[in-house]
Amino acid sequence: xxxxxxxxxxxxxxxxxxxxxxxxxxxxxxxxxxxxxxxxxxxxxxxxxxxxxxxxxxxxxxxxxxxxxxxxxxxxxxxxxxxxxxxxxxxxxxxxxxxxxxxxxxxxxxxxxxxxxxxxxxxxxxxxxxxxxxxxxxxxxxxxxxxxxxxxxxxxxxxxxxxxxxxxxxxxxxxxxxxxxxxxxxxxxxxxxxxxxxxxxxxxxxxxxxxxxxxxxxxxxxxxxxxxxxxxxxxxxxxxxxxxxxxxxxxxxxxxxxxxxxxxxxxxxxxxxxxxxxxxxxxxxxxxxxxxxxxxxxxxxxxxxxxxxxx
Amino acid sequence: xxxxxxxxxxxxxxxxxxxxxxxxxxxxxxxxxxxxxxxxxxxxxxxxxxxxxxxxxxxxxxxxxxxxxxxxxxxxxxxxxxxxxxxxxxxxxxxxxxxxxxxxxxxxxxxxxxxxxxxxxxxxxxxxxxxxxxxxxxxxxxxxxxxxxxxxxxxxxxxxxxxxxxxxxxxxxxxxxxxxxxxxxxxxxxxxxxxxxxxxxxxxxxxxxxxxxxxxxxxxxxxxxxxxxxxxxxxxxxxxxxxxxxxxxxxxxxxxxxxxxxxxxxxxxxxxxxxxxxxxxxxx
Ligand SMILES: Cc1ncc(C[n+]2csc(CCOP(=O)(O)OP(=O)(O)O)c2C)c(N)n1
Numbered sequence: 001x002x003x004x005x006x007x008x009x010x011x012x013x014x015x016x017x018x019x020x021x022x023x024x025x026x027x028x029x030x031x032x033x034x035x036x037x038x039x040x041x042x043x044x045x046x047x048x049x050x051x052x053x054x055x056x057x058x059x060x061x062x063x064x065x066x067x068x069x070x071x072x073x074x075x076x077x078x079x080x081x082x083x084x085x086x087x088x089x090x091x092x093x094x095x096x097x098x099x100x101x102x103x104x105x106x107x108x109x110x111x112x113x114x115x116x117x118x119x120x121x122x123x124x125x126x127x128x129x130x131x132x133x134x135x136x137x138x139x140x141x142x143x144x145x146x147x148x149x150x151x152x153x154x155x156x157x158x159x160x161x162x163x164x165x166x167x168x169x170x171x172x173x174x175x176x177x178x179x180x181x182x183x184x185x186x187x188x189x190x191x192x193x194x195x196x197x198x199x200x201x202x203x204x205x206x207x208x209x210x211x212x213x214x215x216x217x218x219x220x221x222x223x224x225x226x227x228x229x230x231x232x233x234x235x236x237x238x239x240x241x242x243x244x245x246x247x248x249x250x251x252x253x254x255x256x257x258x259x260x261x262x263x264x265x266x267x268x269x270x271x272x273x274x275x276x277x278x279x280x281x282x283x284x285x286x287x288x289x290x291x292x293x294x295x296x297x298x299x300x301x302x303x304x305x306x307x308x309x310x311x
Numbered sequence: 312x313x314x315x316x317x318x319x320x321x322x323x324x325x326x327x328x329x330x331x332x333x334x335x336x337x338x339x340x341x342x343x344x345x346x347x348x349x350x351x352x353x354x355x356x357x358x359x360x361x362x363x364x365x366x367x368x369x370x371x372x373x374x375x376x377x378x379x380x381x382x383x384x385x386x387x388x389x390x391x392x393x394x395x396x397x398x399x400x401x402x403x404x405x406x407x408x409x410x411x412x413x414x415x416x417x418x419x420x421x422x423x424x425x426x427x428x429x430x431x432x433x434x435x436x437x438x439x440x441x442x443x444x445x446x447x448x449x450x451x452x453x454x455x456x457x458x459x460x461x462x463x464x465x466x467x468x469x470x471x472x473x474x475x476x477x478x479x480x481x482x483x484x485x486x487x488x489x490x491x492x493x494x495x496x497x498x499x500x501x502x503x504x505x506x507x508x509x510x511x512x513x514x515x516x517x518x519x520x521x522x523x524x525x526x527x528x529x530x531x532x533x534x535x536x537x538x539x540x541x542x543x544x545x546x547x548x549x550x551x552x553x554x555x556x557x558x559x560x561x562x563x564x565x566x567x568x569x570x571x572x573x574x575x576x577x578x579x580x581x582x583x584x585x586x587x588x589x590x591x592x593x594x595x
Contacts, residue, residue, distance in 0.1 A: 030470060030503045030510050038504065052473035052511025053440055053502065080439065112349050112415035114423035116390065116438025282429075284417035292417065 003168050007197070008104040008161040010143025012036025015073060017144065018151050019044055025065055027051055027074035029058045035075035035104040035161070059084040059092060059099070066097040071151060078103030078119035078160050085125060092156045093129040100150045106136070106160035107248030108276065108293055109198045114283040119160075120276045123196075124253025126158040127226045133157040133179060134226040136247075136255075138200035141170045142223060145177045153179065160197065162248075164286050167201040169221065182229040188218035191304045192236035195246035196222050196255050198286075199274075199295065203246050206300035215308055228258045234267055242270030242307035246300055248290070251275035270310060272303035313368045314403070326535040333363045334591060336398035337564045339411055341587045343394040344578045347415035350423065353574045354468060355395035357499040357559040360533050362399045365464060365495065368542040374404035377431040381461050384450045386435040388443020389468035389497065390424040391576070396433070397421045405432030441474025443467065444494065448480050451492040451552075462491045462545075470502025473511045478523075481552075485524040490549040497532065499561035501572050517556055525552050532557030565590055 016039055018024050026048045032038035041048040051058035055076055062072035081088070081103040092099045108118045126134045133155065137143040143161055150157055169185065176183045182194070186207055195203040200221045207217040218236060222229065237243060243263070245256040256273030263269045276293050290296040317328055336359045344350035366372075371383045387396045397414065400406050406420055413419030422429050424438030435446050447465035454461045467477065484492050498516065500507050507513060521527045526548045530537040541555045561575070562568025565587045568579075579587055 028504070030473075033504050050510050053470050054473050054475060054511070056475060083439065112347065112423045113391075114415075114426065114438065116424045116426075116436065282417070283415045283419055283423045288417045 004165040005140040005168055006162060006165045007137055007140050007143040008036050008163060010137070010140035011075065011102050011104070011147055011159070011161050012039040013140070014144045014147035015040040016043065017148055021071060021151060023069060023071045024151070025049065025070045025072045027058050027062050027072055029053060029055050029076040029080065031076045034077065035102060037075050055080050056084040056087050059087040059101070062099040063091045063095070063097050066099045067095070071098065073100045073102065075102035075104060077117060078106035078122045079117055081158070082119065082122060082125065089129055093131045096131045096155055098154050099156050101156070101158045102147070102161060103158065104161045105163040107162060107198060108281040108289040109248050109286040110163045111286045111289065112283045115280040118281040120250045120281065121253070122158070122160055123225055123247070123249050123255065124257060127253060127258060131155050132226065133224065135179065135224050136160040136197040137223040138197055138221050139166065139168045139170055141168060141172050141174070142177055145173065146179060146223060149179050162198050166198045169200055180224045180227045180229060182220045182222040182224070182232045184218065184220055184232070186217070186219040188216040189239055190216045191242055191244060191307050192218040192220065192240040193244045193246060193300060193304065194220045194222050194233070194236070194255065194259060196225065198248050199246040202297045203300055205297045206304065209297070209301055210304055215304065217304055222255060225255055225258050228262055230262055230266070233259055233262055237263060237267045237269040241310070242272070244272045244274060244300060244303045244307065246274040246295070248295060249275055251277060270307050272306055274299050274303055313366065313370060317367055322536070322539065325539065329363050329367055329535050332367065332402055333360050336363060336395065336402060338588065338591050338593045339398035339401065340394040341565065341579065341584065341591065343397065343411055343414040345584045346412065348578045349415055350394055350578060351391045351576050352394065352568060352578070353501065353561040354389055354392035354497065354499065356563045356565065356568065357532070357561045358392055358466060358497045359395045359398065360535065360538055361466070361495050361497065361557055362395055364535070364538045364542050366399050366403055368539065369464070369545060371461065372432070374432070377405060381459050383461050384434045384447070384463040386437070386443040386447045386463065386465045387425050388437055388465055389440065389471050390437025392468070393421065393423065393425045396425055397430070400430065400432045403432070406430060440468070440471040441476045444477050444480035447492055448484050448489065451484070451489040452487070454491050455489065462493055465492070465494045467494060467496050468502070469496060469498045469500065469507055469513060469516070470510070472496070472513065481520070481523045481525065484552040488551055490551050492552040493545045494552070494554040496554060496556045497559055498556055499559045501561040501570070501575060503575055505572050520554050520556070525554050527554055527556065529556045529558070532559035533563055
């Protein structure tokens with residue numbers, strides 16, 4: 001068994017695992033080979049709806065299905081779900097229809113396709129919609145498990161997955177994984193690192209390096225951005241000197257935004273947000289992008305040290 | 312207009328010249344995706360004969376003055392097929408052949424998808440399908456307001472026209488009678504996952520487009536005589552928006568890529584690379 005995998009594979013596996021539910025319907029927009037819904041299509045073509053390159057249509061077809069008792073799972077690249085934002089807002093979130101959207105290839109980590117394909121705002125925009133659950137799991141196993149939980153989730157959701165392989169963090173069927181509950185991967189008392197998606201493994205790496213420097217950093221996989229696990233954030237803020245949020249996403253409105261909003265109202269705490277600083281990406285390899293945009297392991301360490309060294 | 316060194320040639324001579332330019336571009340396309348080990352060869356190879364003729368015959372541009380206001384605009388709406396566009400821009404002198412080596416490389420002139428902020432000669436940052444025709448329509452309006460004779464050319468993919476916004480733009484272009492808007496449809500019958508026929512059938516495209524009130528002409532997109540005729544047809548039709556529907560072969564020129572959905576967005580391996588160059592008449 002390989003110890004690295006792409007989270008999008010978890011989505012593909014989840015669809016197959018849920019196939020016994022006769023109400024499950026899968027929708028694609030000519031990116032099934034990329035989002036991995038193609039695996040479901042191969043086995044269950046009669047329950048897979050090809051929408052061609054037509055994301056706006058796909059979202060509302062899914063809404064119609066959901067209103068008729070079906071359980072639609074619709075996927076495309078994260079960036080192209082955004083093309084249908086208003087359809088999602090008015091046709092899915094507003095009537096609170098349980099349509100489950102998966103946006104693959106999220107973040108700058110997606111790489112050399114360049115800025116047009118690198119969604120750095122998806123988590124933020126879907127967070128703004130009432131009724132929406134927003135997730136960004138860190139590996140294939142947690143993606144699979146969380147996606148499967150959506151089958152009995154009675155409101156709409158958006159899940160971002162990533163294109164490239166990253167280290168596996170979980171075992172299959174980890175009992176700690178619940179929608180809306182962050183997972184404390186490593187406890188620590190000096191500083192807390194709250195991360196999501198591909199940045200979780202980087203955060204663990206950073207915590208290990210910090211530990212060598214004598215700094216005790218906690219690491220949380222905040223796979224669900226909405227609803228935010230506020231009690232966990234509160235606990236970390238009470239215990240540690242400060243918090244570092246880490247995401248392959250704009251610092252505006254995503255994980256950093258969510259944590260900042262909560263803390264500033266409920267428990268003012270020193271905070272550093274590692275994320276994309278209000279700019280677009282460009283073509284480059286995944287690791288190069290993280291370096292270029294200052295969201296690499298060394299930037300996480302720097303932010304943690306910043307907090308620890310504060311007077 | 313176009314390449315001045317081709318002025319005064321007979322049609323037969325012109326066809327031979329254009330074929331040679333296309334061949335060289337195909338070689339560059341293969342080299343780009345091979346080096347990057349990523350990218351979109353299929354749609355670049357299907358469009359390149361059309362792009363070659365468009366730039367050589369129609370496009371009124373100046374590589375030494377890339378922001379010249381009255382230049383013709385070209386929008387590669389299927390922006391993933393960027394290697395095709397980069398190869399012709401290099402041939403025209405907008406960028407250098409060394410620039411082609413920066414395809415998909417950090418800091419590169421040649422981004423994964425065409426990007427007007429990075430590449431001289433690129434008029435629209437594409438990559439998200441179904442956006443270019445509306446953008447082109449805006450450029451056409453601007454030319455009209457400016458009283459400029461410039462044209463706006465837009466290249467669309469057949470998969471791409473499944474996007475509803477394309478049809479909104481089609482309707483609007485006819486409503487506003489923008490005869491300076493000229494579209495080439497690269498009808499290679501394959502999209503990302505599979506054949507258009509299996510993903511979302513388009514049925515009779517010329518008939519659909521005609522019903523929107525455009526000037527429509529259908530050609531074989533690899534027959535250089537027909538392509539030249541099509542490009543001249545663009546020049547002769549300025550009353551209404553016009554579309555040249557070009558029937559093409561995805562991956563044209565490299566046997567194992569032709570009509571093969573696998574090479575929509577995949578790079579050749581070393582062995583395939585040598586075979587491709589050999590087939591394109593390139594001595595390694
Ligand atoms: C809005 C949008 N949805 C999906 C994609 C992903 N995608 C990239 S290329 C492609 C297929 C394009 O097919 P076509 O327009 O026929 O282009 P060609 O065959 O000439 O490459 C798809 C679905 C995209 N770039 N933009």
